[in-house]
Amino acid sequence: MNFLATRRAGFLACFFLLVLASCGCGGGGGEDGDDSLVAVFEPACLSGDLCYEGNVTMQPGTASGAVFEVQVVLNRLDTVIVAADLKIGFDPAVVQYQGYTKGPALGEDEGTTYVVTPGGGEVMVSISVSAGTSVSSASVMITLAFKALKAGQTNLTFLDRDVSDRTALYRPDLSIILLGDGGWSGGLATAD
Amino acid sequence: MRRTSQTGPGIGRSRVGRWIFGAGVTVALVLFPCAVAAGTIKLAWDPVGDTDLAAYRVYYGTTSGLYSQSFLVGKQTTATLTNLQDCRVYYLALKAVDANGNESVAFSNEISGYSAPLPSTVGPASAKQATGNLNLMIGGANFDTQARPEFGPGVTVNSYSTVSCTEMLANITIADAARVNSAPALPRILTVVNQGGPLGQKSGAFTVLFDEHRADVDHSGEVAARDLLYWQTAFGSVTGDPAYNIDADLNGDGIVDGADLTLLAVWHGTEFF
Numbered sequence: 001m002n003f004l005a006t007r008r009a010g011f012l013a014c015f016f017l018l019v020l021a022s023c024g025c026g027g028g029g030g031e032d033g034d035d036s037l038v039a040v041f042e043p044a045c046l047s048g049d050l051c052y053e054g055n056v057t058m059q060p061g062t063a064s065g066a067v068f069e070v071q072v073v074l075n076r077l078d079t080v081i082v083a084a085d086l087k088i089g090f091d092p093a094v095v096q097y098q099g100y101t102k103g104p105a106l107g108e109d110e111g112t113t114y115v116v117t118p119g120g121g122e123v124m125v126s127i128s129v130s131a132g133t134s135v136s137s138a139s140v141m142i143t144l145a146f147k148a149l150k151a152g153q154t155n156l157t158f159l160d161r162d163v164s165d166r167t168a169l170y171r172p173d174l175s176i177i178l179l180g181d182g183g184w185s186g187g188l189a190t191a192d
Numbered sequence: 193m194r195r196t197s198q199t200g201p202g203i204g205r206s207r208v209g210r211w212i213f214g215a216g217v218t219v220a221l222v223l224f225p226c227a228v229a230a231g232t233i234k235l236a237w238d239p240v241g242d243t244d245l246a247a248y249r250v251y252y253g254t255t256s257g258l259y260s261q262s263f264l265v266g267k268q269t270t271a272t273l274t275n276l277q278d279c280r281v282y283y284l285a286l287k288a289v290d291a292n293g294n295e296s297v298a299f300s301n302e303i304s305g306y307s308a309p310l311p312s313t314v315g316p317a318s319a320k321q322a323t324g325n326l327n328l329m330i331g332g333a334n335f336d337t338q339a340r341p342e343f344g345p346g347v348t349v350n351s352y353s354t355v356s357c358t359e360m361l362a363n364i365t366i367a368d369a370a371r372v373n374s375a376p377a378l379p380r381i382l383t384v385v386n387q388g389g390p391l392g393q394k395s396g397a398f399t400v401l402f403d404e405h406r407a408d409v410d411h412s413g414e415v416a417a418r419d420l421l422y423w424q425t426a427f428g429s430v431t432g433d434p435a436y437n438i439d440a441d442l443n444g445d446g447i448v449d450g451a452d453l454t455l456l457a458v459w460h461g462t463e464f465f
Contacts, residue, residue, distance in 0.1 A: 083417035113424045113453070117460040124461035126417035130424045165416035174410070174418050 037066040039095070039148035041156070043187040047073075047138070055183045056141070056169070058088075058156055066148040066191065067098065070156060072125075074105045074169075075138040079177050081106065082132040083170040084141065086125040088186070091154035095146040095189055097123050103140030106133055114142070122159060132172050148191030158184040231307050233273045233390065237286060237300070244290040252284040256302060259285065276307040278333035279357040306334035306357060309384040309392035311341070318374075321403035321444065323366040325350065328398070330360040330384065338387035343398060344380050346370025346444060360384070366400055371444040373399045377451075402443060407459035409439050414463045415456060423448065423456055 041060040045051035052075050061069025072086060084106060090097075097118040102108045106129050117124045125142055146156075160166030161184040162176055169177040235250065250271045251259035265271045276282060285299035313331035330341055335354045341362045342349065347370060352362040373380040379396035409419040426437035426448040438444075442452040 083421045085417040113420055115420055115453075115457045115460045117457070119461065124416070126420045126460060128417055128421035128424045130421070130427070165412050165414035165418065168417075170418060170421075174421070 037148045037151060037191045039063060039066050039068045039146070039189060039191040041068050041070050041187055041189045043185070045185040051182055051185060052138070055179055055185065056158070057184075058186045060187075061143050067145060068148070068189065069101075069143050069145050070187070070189075071143045072103070072141045073138055074135050074141050076136060077169070077177070078134050078136065079169075080132040080134050080172055081169050081177065082129050082172050082174070084125070084127045085165055085168050085170075086127075086142070087122060087159040087167045088125070088144065088156060089122045089159045090146070090156050090189070091152075092121040094150060094152040094154040094191065095148050095156075098145040098147050100125070100145065101143040103142045105135050105139035105141040116142075146189065148189070151191050153188060153190045155186060155188055157186040231274060231276045231278070233276060233282060233284070233305070233307050234270065235273075235284060235286075235303075236270045239267070239269050240288050242288070242290075245288055246291040246293075247289040249287045249289055249295060250284065251287065251299065252282050254280055254282060256283045256304065259283065264289065273307075278310065279306060281306060305386065305388065305390070306336055308390050309334045309336075309339055309386050311382050311384045311392055311394040311397060314382060314398040317397065318399040318401050319366055320401045321346075321366055321370050321372065321406060322368040323364075323403075326364050326366065328362045328364060330362060330382070330397075331358060332360075332384065332392070332394070333358050334386070334392070335360050335384060336386045340385045342383040342385065344371075344383075346400065347380075367444075368403070368406065369438045369441060369444040370400045371446075372402045372442075374401055377443060377445065400444075402455055404459050404462065405464055406439070406442050407456045407462070408464055409456075413465070415459045415461060419456060420453075423453055427453075 040063060043057060043059050045055070045057045047059060051057070054075060054077055056072060056074050059071045059073045061071045063069065100114070100116050102114055106112050106127050111130055113128045115126045123144060127141065158167040162168055162178050164176060167184060169179070171177055245267065247264045247266050249262050249264050250273070251262040252273060253260040273282070281304055283302055283304045285302045287295040287299055289295050309332065311330055311332040315329045319326050335357050337354050339354050339360055341352055341360060343364060346367040348365045348367070350363040350365055352360060354360050371377070380398055380400060382394045382397045383391055385391040407415045407419060409422040412418065422437060423440045426435050426440040429435040429437070429448050431446040436448065440448045440452060442455045445451070
Protein backbone atom coordinates (compact mmCIF):
# COMPACT_ATOMS: atom_id res chain seq x y z
CA MET A 1 0.00 0.00 0.00
CA ASN A 2 2.81 2.40 0.84
CA PHE A 3 4.40 1.63 -2.43
CA LEU A 4 1.19 2.24 -4.28
CA ALA A 5 0.65 5.49 -2.47
CA THR A 6 4.16 6.61 -3.24
CA ARG A 7 3.79 5.56 -6.81
CA ARG A 8 0.55 7.43 -7.21
CA ALA A 9 1.84 10.52 -5.49
CA GLY A 10 4.90 10.57 -7.65
CA PHE A 11 2.89 9.97 -10.71
CA LEU A 12 0.41 12.68 -9.85
CA ALA A 13 3.19 15.14 -9.28
CA CYS A 14 4.56 14.70 -12.74
CA PHE A 15 1.35 13.91 -14.50
CA PHE A 16 0.38 17.47 -15.29
CA LEU A 17 3.79 18.06 -16.75
CA LEU A 18 3.32 15.03 -18.93
CA VAL A 19 -0.03 16.09 -20.24
CA LEU A 20 0.89 19.69 -20.77
CA ALA A 21 4.32 19.25 -22.15
CA SER A 22 3.65 16.00 -23.98
CA CYS A 23 6.97 14.70 -22.89
CA GLY A 24 8.16 11.65 -21.10
CA CYS A 25 7.82 11.17 -17.41
CA GLY A 26 10.90 10.40 -15.45
CA GLY A 27 10.60 7.26 -13.45
CA GLY A 28 12.38 8.76 -10.51
CA GLY A 29 15.70 7.84 -9.08
CA GLY A 30 18.33 7.36 -11.69
CA GLU A 31 21.11 8.37 -9.37
CA ASP A 32 21.66 4.91 -8.01
CA GLY A 33 22.88 3.34 -11.23
CA ASP A 34 26.44 2.54 -12.10
CA ASP A 35 27.54 5.16 -14.62
CA SER A 36 30.26 2.87 -15.92
CA LEU A 37 27.66 0.40 -17.15
CA VAL A 38 26.88 0.01 -20.81
CA ALA A 39 23.46 -1.42 -21.56
CA VAL A 40 22.15 -2.88 -24.80
CA PHE A 41 18.77 -4.19 -25.82
CA GLU A 42 18.42 -7.14 -28.16
CA PRO A 43 14.99 -7.76 -29.64
CA ALA A 44 13.55 -11.24 -29.74
CA CYS A 45 12.18 -10.46 -33.19
CA LEU A 46 14.39 -8.58 -35.57
CA SER A 47 13.05 -6.13 -38.08
CA GLY A 48 12.48 -7.96 -41.34
CA ASP A 49 11.86 -11.35 -39.79
CA LEU A 50 8.51 -13.04 -40.29
CA CYS A 51 7.62 -12.44 -36.66
CA TYR A 52 7.84 -8.71 -37.37
CA GLU A 53 4.94 -8.70 -39.80
CA GLY A 54 1.61 -7.52 -38.42
CA ASN A 55 2.85 -7.81 -34.86
CA VAL A 56 3.97 -5.68 -31.96
CA THR A 57 7.62 -6.00 -31.12
CA MET A 58 10.18 -4.27 -28.97
CA GLN A 59 13.08 -2.83 -30.92
CA PRO A 60 16.21 -1.05 -29.74
CA GLY A 61 16.23 2.70 -29.79
CA THR A 62 19.09 4.95 -28.93
CA ALA A 63 21.43 4.00 -26.11
CA SER A 64 23.99 5.90 -24.12
CA GLY A 65 25.93 4.26 -21.36
CA ALA A 66 23.57 2.72 -18.86
CA VAL A 67 20.51 4.31 -20.42
CA PHE A 68 18.83 2.61 -23.32
CA GLU A 69 15.59 3.01 -25.19
CA VAL A 70 13.12 0.37 -26.22
CA GLN A 71 10.76 1.18 -29.05
CA VAL A 72 7.42 -0.58 -29.10
CA VAL A 73 6.83 -1.03 -32.80
CA LEU A 74 3.53 -1.84 -34.45
CA ASN A 75 4.20 -3.20 -37.90
CA ARG A 76 1.38 -2.82 -40.37
CA LEU A 77 -1.97 -3.57 -38.89
CA ASP A 78 -4.73 -2.36 -41.13
CA THR A 79 -7.44 -2.86 -38.52
CA VAL A 80 -8.57 0.37 -36.95
CA ILE A 81 -7.21 0.75 -33.43
CA VAL A 82 -8.85 3.02 -30.85
CA ALA A 83 -6.89 2.02 -27.78
CA ALA A 84 -3.89 0.05 -26.63
CA ASP A 85 -2.74 -1.34 -23.33
CA LEU A 86 0.86 -2.39 -22.88
CA LYS A 87 1.98 -4.03 -19.69
CA ILE A 88 5.72 -4.48 -19.84
CA GLY A 89 7.59 -6.45 -17.26
CA PHE A 90 11.28 -6.44 -16.32
CA ASP A 91 13.57 -7.19 -13.42
CA PRO A 92 13.59 -4.05 -11.28
CA ALA A 93 16.86 -5.11 -9.73
CA VAL A 94 18.58 -4.84 -13.09
CA VAL A 95 16.87 -1.95 -14.87
CA GLN A 96 14.80 1.02 -13.87
CA TYR A 97 12.12 2.73 -15.91
CA GLN A 98 13.10 6.31 -16.77
CA GLY A 99 10.43 7.81 -18.97
CA TYR A 100 8.67 7.67 -22.29
CA THR A 101 8.30 9.43 -25.60
CA LYS A 102 5.11 9.32 -27.64
CA GLY A 103 5.36 7.46 -30.89
CA PRO A 104 3.76 8.41 -34.14
CA ALA A 105 1.88 5.14 -34.70
CA LEU A 106 -1.23 6.06 -32.72
CA GLY A 107 -0.72 9.80 -32.80
CA GLU A 108 1.13 12.43 -30.87
CA ASP A 109 -1.30 15.32 -30.79
CA GLU A 110 -4.26 16.05 -28.53
CA GLY A 111 -6.30 13.40 -30.31
CA THR A 112 -4.29 10.71 -28.60
CA THR A 113 -3.91 10.38 -24.86
CA TYR A 114 -1.10 8.54 -23.14
CA VAL A 115 -1.08 7.45 -19.54
CA VAL A 116 2.02 5.67 -18.36
CA THR A 117 2.31 4.32 -14.86
CA PRO A 118 5.48 2.64 -13.64
CA GLY A 119 5.23 0.04 -10.93
CA GLY A 120 7.50 -2.50 -9.35
CA GLY A 121 9.04 -4.39 -12.22
CA GLU A 122 6.51 -3.27 -14.75
CA VAL A 123 5.29 -0.29 -16.72
CA MET A 124 1.63 0.08 -17.59
CA VAL A 125 0.95 2.05 -20.77
CA SER A 126 -2.54 3.01 -21.92
CA ILE A 127 -3.12 4.89 -25.13
CA SER A 128 -6.46 6.03 -26.49
CA VAL A 129 -7.14 7.39 -29.95
CA SER A 130 -10.51 9.05 -30.09
CA ALA A 131 -10.77 8.95 -33.87
CA GLY A 132 -9.14 5.56 -34.27
CA THR A 133 -6.24 4.86 -36.59
CA SER A 134 -4.67 2.11 -38.60
CA VAL A 135 -1.00 1.56 -39.28
CA SER A 136 0.07 0.73 -42.81
CA SER A 137 3.78 0.28 -42.13
CA ALA A 138 6.08 -0.23 -39.20
CA SER A 139 5.67 2.61 -36.74
CA VAL A 140 6.62 3.26 -33.15
CA MET A 141 3.78 3.32 -30.66
CA ILE A 142 5.87 4.51 -27.76
CA THR A 143 9.49 4.62 -26.75
CA LEU A 144 10.41 3.68 -23.21
CA ALA A 145 13.70 4.59 -21.59
CA PHE A 146 15.39 2.41 -19.03
CA LYS A 147 18.55 2.64 -17.04
CA ALA A 148 20.67 -0.29 -16.02
CA LEU A 149 21.20 -0.41 -12.28
CA LYS A 150 23.82 -3.11 -12.22
CA ALA A 151 25.52 -5.61 -14.48
CA GLY A 152 23.15 -8.35 -15.49
CA GLN A 153 20.35 -9.30 -17.80
CA THR A 154 16.62 -8.99 -17.79
CA ASN A 155 13.92 -9.87 -20.23
CA LEU A 156 11.53 -7.14 -21.22
CA THR A 157 8.25 -8.81 -21.99
CA PHE A 158 4.65 -8.01 -22.67
CA LEU A 159 2.64 -9.34 -19.74
CA ASP A 160 -0.79 -10.93 -20.10
CA ARG A 161 -0.89 -10.64 -23.88
CA ASP A 162 -4.25 -10.23 -25.60
CA VAL A 163 -5.90 -9.87 -22.22
CA SER A 164 -8.30 -7.04 -21.73
CA ASP A 165 -6.81 -4.13 -19.83
CA ARG A 166 -3.37 -5.77 -19.65
CA THR A 167 -1.64 -6.03 -23.02
CA ALA A 168 -4.04 -5.64 -25.91
CA LEU A 169 -5.04 -3.59 -28.93
CA TYR A 170 -8.69 -2.62 -29.26
CA ARG A 171 -11.09 -2.18 -32.16
CA PRO A 172 -13.66 0.63 -32.21
CA ASP A 173 -16.17 -1.70 -30.56
CA LEU A 174 -13.57 -2.16 -27.80
CA SER A 175 -13.05 -5.82 -28.57
CA ILE A 176 -9.48 -7.11 -28.58
CA ILE A 177 -7.56 -7.42 -31.82
CA LEU A 178 -6.04 -10.84 -31.23
CA LEU A 179 -2.43 -11.10 -32.30
CA GLY A 180 -1.82 -14.57 -30.97
CA ASP A 181 1.13 -15.94 -29.06
CA GLY A 182 3.63 -14.76 -31.62
CA GLY A 183 2.06 -11.36 -31.95
CA TRP A 184 3.88 -9.80 -29.05
CA SER A 185 7.60 -10.07 -28.60
CA GLY A 186 10.01 -8.36 -26.29
CA GLY A 187 13.72 -8.74 -25.89
CA LEU A 188 16.70 -9.00 -23.61
CA ALA A 189 18.49 -6.13 -21.92
CA THR A 190 22.08 -6.72 -20.95
CA ALA A 191 24.25 -4.43 -18.88
CA ASP A 192 28.02 -4.87 -18.50
CA MET B 193 -37.98 29.38 13.42
CA ARG B 194 -40.30 27.72 15.85
CA ARG B 195 -43.65 29.32 16.43
CA THR B 196 -46.03 29.12 19.30
CA SER B 197 -49.01 29.39 17.04
CA GLN B 198 -49.62 29.16 13.36
CA THR B 199 -52.66 30.14 11.36
CA GLY B 200 -51.19 30.17 7.87
CA PRO B 201 -50.44 27.28 5.55
CA GLY B 202 -46.76 26.91 6.11
CA ILE B 203 -43.99 29.40 6.25
CA GLY B 204 -42.20 31.72 3.85
CA ARG B 205 -44.53 34.55 3.03
CA SER B 206 -47.44 32.81 4.64
CA ARG B 207 -49.20 34.72 7.35
CA VAL B 208 -48.59 33.60 10.85
CA GLY B 209 -50.97 36.02 12.49
CA ARG B 210 -52.71 39.37 12.19
CA TRP B 211 -53.19 42.30 14.42
CA ILE B 212 -55.24 45.43 14.30
CA PHE B 213 -53.62 48.81 13.86
CA GLY B 214 -55.59 52.03 13.72
CA ALA B 215 -58.82 51.57 11.88
CA GLY B 216 -58.61 47.88 11.29
CA VAL B 217 -55.52 47.69 9.14
CA THR B 218 -53.88 44.31 9.38
CA VAL B 219 -50.29 43.24 8.96
CA ALA B 220 -48.67 39.84 9.00
CA LEU B 221 -45.47 39.19 10.86
CA VAL B 222 -43.41 36.56 9.16
CA LEU B 223 -39.97 35.11 9.40
CA PHE B 224 -37.53 35.97 6.70
CA PRO B 225 -36.67 32.74 4.88
CA CYS B 226 -33.05 33.36 4.05
CA ALA B 227 -29.52 32.76 5.16
CA VAL B 228 -28.72 34.96 8.10
CA ALA B 229 -25.68 35.32 10.24
CA ALA B 230 -25.25 33.40 13.44
CA GLY B 231 -27.01 34.90 16.44
CA THR B 232 -29.59 36.70 14.36
CA ILE B 233 -33.28 36.51 13.59
CA LYS B 234 -34.65 38.35 10.61
CA LEU B 235 -38.31 39.32 10.44
CA ALA B 236 -40.51 40.72 7.73
CA TRP B 237 -44.08 41.94 7.68
CA ASP B 238 -46.57 43.49 5.34
CA PRO B 239 -46.71 47.28 5.52
CA VAL B 240 -49.50 49.03 7.39
CA GLY B 241 -51.51 51.26 5.08
CA ASP B 242 -52.52 53.78 7.74
CA THR B 243 -51.44 57.36 6.93
CA ASP B 244 -50.53 57.95 10.55
CA LEU B 245 -47.92 55.25 10.51
CA ALA B 246 -44.48 56.56 11.45
CA ALA B 247 -42.59 53.46 12.50
CA TYR B 248 -42.72 49.98 13.89
CA ARG B 249 -41.38 48.76 17.16
CA VAL B 250 -40.10 45.23 17.44
CA TYR B 251 -40.40 43.63 20.86
CA TYR B 252 -38.58 40.53 21.92
CA GLY B 253 -37.51 38.53 24.93
CA THR B 254 -36.99 35.03 26.19
CA THR B 255 -40.37 34.62 27.86
CA SER B 256 -43.60 34.43 25.96
CA GLY B 257 -45.60 37.62 26.30
CA LEU B 258 -42.89 39.36 28.27
CA TYR B 259 -40.67 41.38 26.00
CA SER B 260 -37.63 42.72 27.77
CA GLN B 261 -36.20 44.50 24.78
CA SER B 262 -37.46 46.52 21.85
CA PHE B 263 -36.29 48.82 19.10
CA LEU B 264 -37.77 51.09 16.45
CA VAL B 265 -37.25 50.33 12.82
CA GLY B 266 -38.88 53.24 10.99
CA LYS B 267 -41.27 52.46 8.17
CA GLN B 268 -39.23 49.59 6.82
CA THR B 269 -40.89 46.24 6.98
CA THR B 270 -37.94 44.11 7.93
CA ALA B 271 -35.81 43.93 11.01
CA THR B 272 -32.86 41.92 12.16
CA LEU B 273 -32.18 41.01 15.74
CA THR B 274 -28.52 40.43 16.44
CA ASN B 275 -26.27 39.18 19.20
CA LEU B 276 -28.78 36.58 20.29
CA GLN B 277 -27.72 33.65 22.39
CA ASP B 278 -27.54 30.22 20.84
CA CYS B 279 -30.20 27.69 21.75
CA ARG B 280 -32.37 30.25 23.54
CA VAL B 281 -35.94 30.57 22.40
CA TYR B 282 -36.81 34.16 21.61
CA TYR B 283 -40.37 35.50 21.47
CA LEU B 284 -41.11 38.35 19.13
CA ALA B 285 -44.00 40.65 18.41
CA LEU B 286 -44.59 43.97 16.68
CA LYS B 287 -46.41 47.21 17.31
CA ALA B 288 -47.10 50.08 14.97
CA VAL B 289 -46.16 53.62 15.99
CA ASP B 290 -47.84 56.82 14.78
CA ALA B 291 -46.32 60.25 14.22
CA ASN B 292 -46.97 61.25 17.84
CA GLY B 293 -45.15 58.25 19.17
CA ASN B 294 -48.28 56.40 20.14
CA GLU B 295 -48.05 52.69 19.81
CA SER B 296 -50.88 50.42 18.84
CA VAL B 297 -52.55 48.91 21.85
CA ALA B 298 -52.24 45.35 20.78
CA PHE B 299 -49.21 43.43 19.76
CA SER B 300 -49.09 41.48 16.61
CA ASN B 301 -49.21 37.78 16.99
CA GLU B 302 -46.19 36.36 18.71
CA ILE B 303 -43.69 34.21 16.98
CA SER B 304 -40.82 32.39 18.59
CA GLY B 305 -37.75 30.44 17.79
CA TYR B 306 -34.02 30.16 17.87
CA SER B 307 -31.66 32.47 16.13
CA ALA B 308 -30.29 31.27 12.80
CA PRO B 309 -29.14 27.67 12.74
CA LEU B 310 -25.41 27.33 13.00
CA PRO B 311 -24.14 24.05 11.55
CA SER B 312 -20.50 23.45 12.30
CA THR B 313 -19.48 19.80 12.16
CA VAL B 314 -20.49 16.61 10.43
CA GLY B 315 -19.43 13.15 11.46
CA PRO B 316 -18.19 11.39 9.51
CA ALA B 317 -16.87 14.43 7.71
CA SER B 318 -16.47 12.70 4.37
CA ALA B 319 -17.70 9.81 2.28
CA LYS B 320 -17.15 8.51 -1.21
CA GLN B 321 -19.37 8.85 -4.20
CA ALA B 322 -21.89 6.02 -4.54
CA THR B 323 -22.44 5.68 -0.82
CA GLY B 324 -25.94 4.72 0.27
CA ASN B 325 -27.69 5.03 3.60
CA LEU B 326 -24.92 6.79 5.44
CA ASN B 327 -25.79 7.99 8.92
CA LEU B 328 -24.38 11.36 9.86
CA MET B 329 -24.35 13.45 12.99
CA ILE B 330 -24.49 17.18 12.49
CA GLY B 331 -23.22 19.37 15.27
CA GLY B 332 -23.86 23.04 15.73
CA ALA B 333 -26.45 25.20 17.40
CA ASN B 334 -30.00 26.46 17.06
CA PHE B 335 -31.45 23.40 15.37
CA ASP B 336 -35.19 23.46 15.90
CA THR B 337 -37.37 20.38 15.97
CA GLN B 338 -38.11 20.68 12.26
CA ALA B 339 -34.59 21.57 11.16
CA ARG B 340 -33.75 20.13 7.77
CA PRO B 341 -30.22 19.53 6.49
CA GLU B 342 -29.24 19.91 2.84
CA PHE B 343 -25.93 18.80 1.38
CA GLY B 344 -26.21 20.11 -2.15
CA PRO B 345 -26.48 18.39 -5.54
CA GLY B 346 -25.84 14.69 -5.69
CA VAL B 347 -26.56 14.07 -2.04
CA THR B 348 -30.03 12.96 -1.10
CA VAL B 349 -31.20 13.31 2.48
CA ASN B 350 -33.30 10.23 3.16
CA SER B 351 -34.29 11.14 6.70
CA TYR B 352 -33.35 13.51 9.45
CA SER B 353 -34.19 14.33 13.02
CA THR B 354 -33.21 16.80 15.66
CA VAL B 355 -31.68 15.34 18.77
CA SER B 356 -31.20 18.64 20.51
CA CYS B 357 -30.62 22.22 19.53
CA THR B 358 -26.94 21.32 19.06
CA GLU B 359 -27.25 17.96 17.36
CA MET B 360 -29.02 16.49 14.36
CA LEU B 361 -29.02 13.09 12.75
CA ALA B 362 -29.33 12.53 9.04
CA ASN B 363 -29.27 9.60 6.70
CA ILE B 364 -27.99 10.36 3.21
CA THR B 365 -27.29 8.73 -0.11
CA ILE B 366 -24.46 10.01 -2.28
CA ALA B 367 -25.00 9.59 -6.01
CA ASP B 368 -22.47 7.74 -8.15
CA ALA B 369 -21.52 10.91 -9.95
CA ALA B 370 -21.91 13.36 -7.09
CA ARG B 371 -19.53 16.25 -7.33
CA VAL B 372 -16.26 15.58 -5.58
CA ASN B 373 -15.27 18.27 -3.12
CA SER B 374 -11.76 17.39 -2.10
CA ALA B 375 -9.22 20.09 -2.90
CA PRO B 376 -8.68 21.76 -5.27
CA ALA B 377 -12.40 21.40 -6.02
CA LEU B 378 -14.83 23.75 -4.37
CA PRO B 379 -16.01 22.69 -0.93
CA ARG B 380 -19.54 21.47 -0.43
CA ILE B 381 -21.92 23.66 1.52
CA LEU B 382 -24.01 22.20 4.31
CA THR B 383 -27.26 24.04 4.88
CA VAL B 384 -29.60 23.64 7.81
CA VAL B 385 -33.03 25.15 7.40
CA ASN B 386 -35.18 25.74 10.45
CA GLN B 387 -38.94 25.77 10.26
CA GLY B 388 -40.03 28.95 8.58
CA GLY B 389 -37.01 29.20 6.38
CA PRO B 390 -34.20 30.73 8.41
CA LEU B 391 -31.09 28.90 7.48
CA GLY B 392 -27.45 28.67 8.27
CA GLN B 393 -24.63 27.34 6.17
CA LYS B 394 -21.22 25.84 6.71
CA SER B 395 -18.72 25.39 3.93
CA GLY B 396 -16.49 22.33 3.94
CA ALA B 397 -18.15 20.54 6.83
CA PHE B 398 -18.80 17.54 4.65
CA THR B 399 -16.73 16.32 1.72
CA VAL B 400 -17.68 13.93 -1.04
CA LEU B 401 -14.62 11.93 -2.00
CA PHE B 402 -13.82 10.27 -5.28
CA ASP B 403 -14.90 6.65 -5.58
CA GLU B 404 -11.93 5.02 -7.25
CA HIS B 405 -14.15 2.38 -8.81
CA ARG B 406 -15.48 5.09 -11.09
CA ALA B 407 -12.06 5.21 -12.79
CA ASP B 408 -12.88 1.77 -14.13
CA VAL B 409 -15.37 3.32 -16.49
CA ASP B 410 -16.08 0.15 -18.44
CA HIS B 411 -16.37 -1.95 -15.26
CA SER B 412 -13.81 -4.40 -16.57
CA GLY B 413 -12.05 -4.67 -13.23
CA GLU B 414 -8.96 -2.67 -14.18
CA VAL B 415 -8.27 0.92 -15.07
CA ALA B 416 -6.73 0.91 -18.51
CA ALA B 417 -6.92 2.12 -22.10
CA ARG B 418 -10.60 1.55 -22.69
CA ASP B 419 -11.43 3.70 -19.69
CA LEU B 420 -9.09 6.28 -21.12
CA LEU B 421 -10.94 6.11 -24.41
CA TYR B 422 -14.26 6.84 -22.73
CA TRP B 423 -12.71 9.88 -21.17
CA GLN B 424 -11.12 11.05 -24.39
CA THR B 425 -14.31 10.60 -26.39
CA ALA B 426 -16.16 12.81 -23.94
CA PHE B 427 -13.29 15.22 -23.36
CA GLY B 428 -14.37 18.85 -23.35
CA SER B 429 -18.07 18.12 -23.13
CA VAL B 430 -20.32 19.56 -20.47
CA THR B 431 -23.61 18.43 -19.03
CA GLY B 432 -26.21 18.48 -21.75
CA ASP B 433 -23.80 18.07 -24.64
CA PRO B 434 -24.38 15.02 -26.82
CA ALA B 435 -20.82 13.88 -26.16
CA TYR B 436 -21.14 14.27 -22.40
CA ASN B 437 -20.72 10.99 -20.56
CA ILE B 438 -21.46 11.13 -16.87
CA ASP B 439 -19.35 8.03 -16.35
CA ALA B 440 -16.34 9.87 -17.77
CA ASP B 441 -17.04 12.89 -15.59
CA LEU B 442 -15.27 11.24 -12.73
CA ASN B 443 -15.32 14.17 -10.35
CA GLY B 444 -18.94 14.97 -11.13
CA ASP B 445 -18.36 18.64 -11.83
CA GLY B 446 -20.36 18.64 -15.04
CA ILE B 447 -17.44 18.83 -17.42
CA VAL B 448 -15.16 16.11 -18.72
CA ASP B 449 -11.74 17.63 -18.43
CA GLY B 450 -8.19 17.17 -17.28
CA ALA B 451 -9.24 16.80 -13.68
CA ASP B 452 -11.06 13.62 -14.63
CA LEU B 453 -8.02 12.41 -16.53
CA THR B 454 -5.92 13.05 -13.47
CA LEU B 455 -8.20 10.86 -11.37
CA LEU B 456 -8.09 8.20 -14.03
CA ALA B 457 -4.32 8.39 -14.20
CA VAL B 458 -3.92 8.18 -10.45
CA TRP B 459 -5.78 4.89 -10.46
CA HIS B 460 -4.33 3.71 -13.78
CA GLY B 461 -3.43 0.05 -13.63
CA THR B 462 -5.43 -0.61 -10.50
CA GLU B 463 -7.27 -3.89 -10.43
CA PHE B 464 -10.58 -4.16 -8.62
CA PHE B 465 -11.74 -7.50 -7.37
